Every structure is written in C-alpha cells, then in structure tokens.
C-alpha cells in the first residue's frame with residue numbers, strides 16, 4: 001500500500017509542475033507513455049508471468065497496476081506468484097491487487113458434470129487434478145515465497161480506480177479469465193467507455209489445436225473458465241477490442257533457442273526466464289499465448305493478418321457452453337454492408353498471423369534490456 005501511495009504522490013507532484021516552463025520543456029522532449037492496467041491469471045511459471053514481465057519491461061509503457069484473477073491458478077496462489085516474479089525482476093514497486101476468486105457461475109463441480117456428458121478436458125487450470133489444491137492454500141511455488149504483499153483493495157475496485165484516474169487513456173490488458181472485469185463492470189459500467197481499449201488473450205476460432213479439448217480450439221481456457229463473465233465483458237461498450245486468439249498462439253514457441261538467447265543476458269527479466277524455464281521444459285505446450293498479445297500491443301506491425309469480427313461466447317449450459325461464437329462484421333456484397341446485430345455483440349479485431357522473426361527478436365530485446 002505504501003508503494004501505491006508513493007506513486008500517487010509522485011503523480012501529484014507531476015501535476016503541480018504542469019504549466020511551468022520546466023514541464024513545458026519536458027512535454028516537448030518526451031513522448032507520453034502508454035498507460036496500461038494488467039489483469040492476469042497467475043501460474044507460477046510460463047506465459048502468465050513472462051507476458052506480464054514483457055509488458056513491464058517496455059520502455060514506453062507505464063503499468064498502473066496489476067490485478068490477479070483465478071484461472072491457471074487460484075487467486076491467492078496466483079497473487080503470490082505474481083508478487084514473487086515482480087520481486088525477482090526488479091518490478092516490486094508495481095502495485096498488485098487480488099481479484100476474483102471464483103468464476104461467476106462455472107465451477108469445478110459443474111465442469112466435472114459437463115465432462116461426464118461431453119468429454120474430458122485436457123486443461124482446466126486450477127481445477128487440473130494433477131496439481132489441485134484448495135483455493136485458500138498457497139503452496140510454496142517453484143520460484144520461492146515472496147516477501148511482498150498485495151494492496152489492501154479488491155482487484156475490481158483497483159481496476160475501476162485506475163481507469164477513472166486517466167479517462168480515455170488506459171488500455172485494459174487482460175491475459176486471464178474475465179471474472180474481475182465482469183465484477184468491475186457490474187460495479188461501474190462506465191469503465192468500458194472510459195478506458196482507451198480492451199486488449200486480450202482469449203477465444204479460439206478455426207484452430208485445430210490449443211483448446212481445452214485440444215482439437216476444438218473454440219473452447220479456449222480463459223473464456224471457458226468463466227463464460228458468463230466473458231459474456232458480460234465482451235458485451236460492454238469498449239471503444240476498441242483487440243483479441244489474440246488460440247489460433248495465433250499455436251504458431252509460437254518459447255524454444256530452447258530463445259531460452260539460450262535470454263540466458264546469455266545479465267538482465268533480471270532474462271534471468272527469471274532462464275532460471276525457471278530451462279531448455280527442454282515446455283509448459284502450456286510451449287506456446288507464447290499471452291506474450292503475443294503484449295508484443296502486438298507494443299508494436300502492431302508484429303501482426304501480419306487480422307480481421308474485424310463480431311465475437312462473443314456461448315453461455316447455454318449444453319454441449320457448446322464456453323465456446324467462442326463469431327460472425328463476420330460485414331454482409332457480403334460490393335461494397336460490403338455492415339451486418340445488423342443485437343446490441344450485445346461488439347466488433348473486435350482478431351489477430352490471425354504474425355511476423356515470427358520480428359516477434360521473437362522484439363521479445364528478446366525487451367527481456368534483455
């Protein structure tokens with residue numbers, strides 16, 4: 001909390017300078033940083049931590065704060081993992097708040113009943129039998145126990161506070177399930193229009209791999225964990241939505257070559273990856289799920305193919321529960337006409353393909369600085 005208050009005090013001092021000759025000179029010589037609020041789930045290793053770290057390493061980004069939502073790990077464990085990563089990488093001054101603990105409606109019991117009817121899932125995050133523990137337990141992670149603590153504010157309230165602090169300027173970047181976003185929207189619906197944009201990793205379209213059923217990529221983990229929260233978040237009036245789906249995740253790999261390039265750097269970020277992700281180990285299929293979303297946000301030219309689509313999620317509690325649903329934004333024709341859709345559908349930019357060399361090179365540059 002002390003760190004958080006200090007950051008507010010620094011901002012207040014900056015406001016006090018506004019209008020002075022010094023401030024005017026600074027404004028002419030510095031480009032304003034992109035303001036980002038991060039909402040992420042918190043597996044101790046892999047894409048959750050590495051993508052968050054990549055965003056923190058970006059020189060032109062100011063991370064206003066991080067909230068951790070249950071998904072890959074329960075929220076208490078995930079928050080501890082996040083704080084430990086920040087502690088080890090020199091980003092311990094970034095405020096972290098614990099967010100939503102459970103999906104709005106979905107549950108481990110409900111998912112088990114669904115599996116009995118329609119087939120077992122290959123990945124269930126914190127519900128995975130092989131690593132299951134009670135939600136209130138925080139096992140010592142492979143990265144070690146943290147000495148840092150989260151701020152004394154719920155993640156949903158922290159998200160609202162930070163989006164309202166800079167109206168129209170904050171990119172809400174979501175790398176996990178939407179539960180905390182849905183809670184925040186329930187408390188303060190105006191944050192959707194007050195944010196600059198929503199940028200997220202989630203959803204699956206035509207991919208033949210990477211989904212919870214592996215061959216069915218439309219059942220992507222982040223969205224499947226909490227379909228109702230996804231419906232709420234994806235129906236809100238954001239000015240812009242950018243989606244990094246499973247379809248593009250599966251084109252990437254945190255390869256041994258990348259790990260070796262990072263291991264050769266003394267930077268704390270590179271050493272965090274090198275130390276806890278040794279060559280030969282590949283969690284999450286080795287795909288760089290959330291990292292693509294961060295790198296494409298930092299430099300959109302990483303993306304070589306994208307499309308405007310209406311995107312949402314199936315919340316019928318049948319065989320399609322948690323699957324991505326989507327419709328082309330335009331009706332066919334010359335010229336194409338915008339399609340008429342119900343009000344809960346929003347158009348999103350969906351990324352299909354990327355410049356792999358540029359992506360990997362920029363990733364290594366970020367992590368080794």
Ligand SMILES: [Ca+2]
Nearest residue numbers: 041048175176
């Ligand atoms: Ca994630």
